[in-house]
Amino acid sequence: MSSERVGLMAGRKRSIRFKIFAILLVPLTALAVIWGFAATLTVQSGLELLKIQTVYDNVVVPTRTLLGDIQQERLLSAAYLGRKSSVRDELDAQRKRTDASVEELARVSQNAQDETPPAMWQRIEELIGQVRKFDALRGRVDDHGLSRLEAIEDYSAVAEVGFQAYDRLMISPDMDLIEQTKAIILIGRSREVMSQESALITGVLAIGRISPDERDAFAKMVGQRRLLYQLGTSQLDAELIKGFAAVNASPAYASFMSMENEIMVGVQPNTRLPRDADVWHTTTEGLVATFSQISGDGSKAIADRALPLAKGALYRIGIAGALGLIAVIATLFISVRFARGLTTELVGLRRAAHELADRRLPAIVQRLRRGEDVDVVAETPPIVTRGDTAEVVEVGNAFTSVQHTAVEAAVGQAELRKGVGNVFLNLARRSQSLLQRQLALLDELEQQVPDPDTMEKLFAVDHLTTRMRRHAEGLIILSGAHPGRGWRNPVSLFDVARAAVEEVEDYLRVSVVVPQGPAVIGGSVTDLVHLLAELVENATIFSPPHTQVIVRGEVVARGFAVEIEDRGLGISPEELAQLNERLADPPEFDLADSDRLGLFVVGLLARRHGVRVSLRSSPYGGTSAVVLLPKEIVVENAGDEHSVERLIPPRPPAPPVLALTPPAADAAVDTSADPAGDSLPRRVRQENLAPQLREEPRDVFGSFQAGWQRAQEES
Structure with a gap:
């Protein structure tokens, strides 16, 4: 596995505390979100109920006033177009009232702009804009530039915008309020059509005859009015239907229905109407005013109903919100408590595992290595x-x-x-x-x-x-x-080097260049001979048979250095680093690792006497082993040849290829002699x-x- 992937895997590790917190975070977050969403919906519902009263006072009421003024101006305009010039002064006064009503709507509606639904607000702005452009329509009326029916249609188109604003008043989530509001709006539309009928017949009565187009338009108006009125009253509840039921049973409404029927059925085009203008005008306008009053009272009643509903909703919001908050807090407390307890247990278990793996087991292993009983x-x-x-x-x-x-x-x-x-x-x-x-x-x-x-x-x-x-x-x-084996007195390092070379199979290829003066203390002689012999044998084995192995020695600042250099193929830098690490700190001996017994023995002997052994590349392509003997085991030879023990065994004399610096190199000492003696027997x-x-x-x-x-x- 690559180091980059190991790094990535290590970067993705998370603690137990983090994972438990993440596990708890998901349900707690979901619970909090659900509670917040429910509370938001409930609060929004209550706030929308409270908005109804504000919108009613600042938008609905002034809009109804403006629509009433538009209807009245439409009626007088139709009468004026019917060649009834006596209504001129009344028409001018009504136009001023209409202008005042539109400015009042524009002013007070600003108080409820934020509470008004955007679609309704857009229609209110459109209504204000069109009323403010009445000058063009009024000019055509003054100049008799359009017919009575066209004038009624133009005024009715502007009034329609106001009723469309009513249609977009549905800001309450309460279905009963929505249904009752729709019913009042339908009745209001039927009242608007009744006003259109009044304007049309008033204009016709001014000249006494009705044209075919006007008769058809009147018949259409009657059918539309009756349908809207029937739909609206059928949806009202028992409380709101009372006023309209009383109107339906009144003689005025029965007379109005009779006049509608007479005009639709009994009057032919271009004929005179059966009744005079005063009766029609009085009956129709009276009913329009009555319906307007009843519709206004119904709207007010609906707005009043929203207030207790809003208070109840907010009350429920408080209870539900408090209970929900308590549930969230309790869940959070219990979850955190259990999570903290579980985390504490797991952390304690992890601490115990680390204690076992990092301290106790290594300490036991160290004691076992020292030979202690466990x-x-x-x-x-x-x-x-x-x-x-x-x-x-x-x-x-x-x-x-x-x-x-x-x-x-x-x-x-x-x-x-x-x-x-x-x-x-x-x-x-x-x-x-x-x-x-x-x-x-x-x-x-x-x-x-x-x-x-x-x-x-x-x-x-x-x-x-x-x-x-x-x-x-x-x-x-x-x-x-x-x-x-062991020696009591110091031994010349030259003799130590020769003794090491003599213990190597291919010793004829080894040249020894070591000064005669320095010596090594007796307690380190045997191990040092063994150490050098292992390194020299390693050099002879891993170098070609025709090449030389050189053993050099010299005094250095920190003791005495011995260098064994071969002319072999050398060792790769990676393997060289591994070998030097093992020589500096020998690992525990592994029975399976039998290929490096010599170097393992060298490492043990070096650690025993404080000797530093390192391998490096040779300039000749081979390998050099540098052995640094510390000052503590290196002494200066006294110079008396008989006082220094010789280690060279009585083996075959050194051949000429051995570069023996001292002249007494051929002298040999028997190593089976008593090590405690000051000198060893010499043999020639x-x-x-x-x-x-x-x-x-x-x-x-x-x-x-x-x-x-x-x-x-x-x-």
Whole structure:
């Protein structure tokens, strides 16, 4: 998985507290929204009921007044067009009243603009605008430029705008109020048609005859009036129908109905009407005024009904809002309380899990690595969780079981490692003992055998035995113990380097360039020889057989530095970094990782003595290992050759390819000697041979090479 994707996955992680809050937020938000929506609808309903009274006082009443003035001006205009000049003064006065009414409507309606429905307000503005343009219509009336019927139609068109404003008065959500308001509006329209009839007949009576168009228009008006009136009164409730029922039973309404029938049925076009103008005008205008009064009273009654409804709605709003708010708060309190309790339980469980994973288990593992005994029962107390959530308690019990199993497994693993280490140590000690005896036996044979060829073979076996001893010591180091060999006095670093080279199979390819003066304290000699031998052998293995491996040493500011350089293929930067990390901080030994045993042993030995080992690329393409010995283990050699212990075993003498700086490099010391002694016995090659068996050094070296090659072929 790429690092970018891991980063994205980590960025999407959320805490338990956040997720619980998100879970609770959804229903709480939905509940709050529903409560708010219901409260808003109820409040809006109450406010709309309260608007009715404001709209009635500031819009409906002045509009009804203006429509009455328009109807009266229409009536007088029709009479004036009927050649009845006596109404001129009355017509002019009515025009002034109409103008005053429209300005009053324009003024007072501003008080209710916000409460008036937009469609109704638009019709009111249109009505005001058209009335203000009556000058053109009035001029045509004054000049007799249009017929009576045309004048009635023009005035009626403007009045229609006012009634359309009434149609858009439906601002109440109460269905009963809506139905009663519609009924009053229908009756108002029928009253408007009655006014049109009055204007038409008044104009006709001025000249005494009715034209065919006027008769047809009158018949249409009668049918329309009766239909609207019947529809309106049929929808009124018992309270509002009382006034209209009284009118219906009155002699005036019966006389009006009779005159309508006489004009529609008994009067032919271009004939005189059966009654005079005074009777018609008195009867019709009286009924128009009566209907106007009753309709106004009905409108007022409807507006008055809205007030208690509004108060009741607001009262219900208060109760519902309070109960809803209490429910929301209670739900929020209970949810938050349970969420907080659950969060506390989960956080406590998480804290216990982190305590187990980050502190207790690592501490137990460290104790096991140090070899301490661990009581599984005492180290795995049950994880106690606060709260009573069954699932959390079960998870806590599961964690308790997991920690017991983990500690038990760690103890078992430690015991297994300890057992394997003991097996390694036992086998290594046995092998070391046998190899020491074998080396002692080889020393005796080397002193007794006079044959050069046999001597060379013994030297080869001796060299193999020395390498086997190093591997046995490696097992001892891996088991955590110390090798049996040790020295009391400081040993020259030159001899330490040569001893390390002598323990490598392909030692003939190694050149040693180390100064004679510096020495290392006795307690670090064995481990340092082993450390250098592992690095030198690694250099010879991973470099071509025809190349040289150089071991250099010099004094530096922080101690003594030894560099082992090969001419191999080198190591990639990534692998080099991993190896240096393992050398600086050796991990716990893994039985499955057997390919890097040498470097693991080097890391352990370096950590034991405070030595720093690092790998780097060589300018020749290979790899260089730099070993920095701290000042604490490096001393200055006193210069007395006999006071410094020699580590070079009595193996085949170093060939000429070895760059041996000191002249005494050929001197050899027996490592099976007593380490507690101040000096080791010195032995010279061919010292015990008969003179005739001794060979020249160069011939001996040739024989050694031949024997070495045979030993390699046999192995």
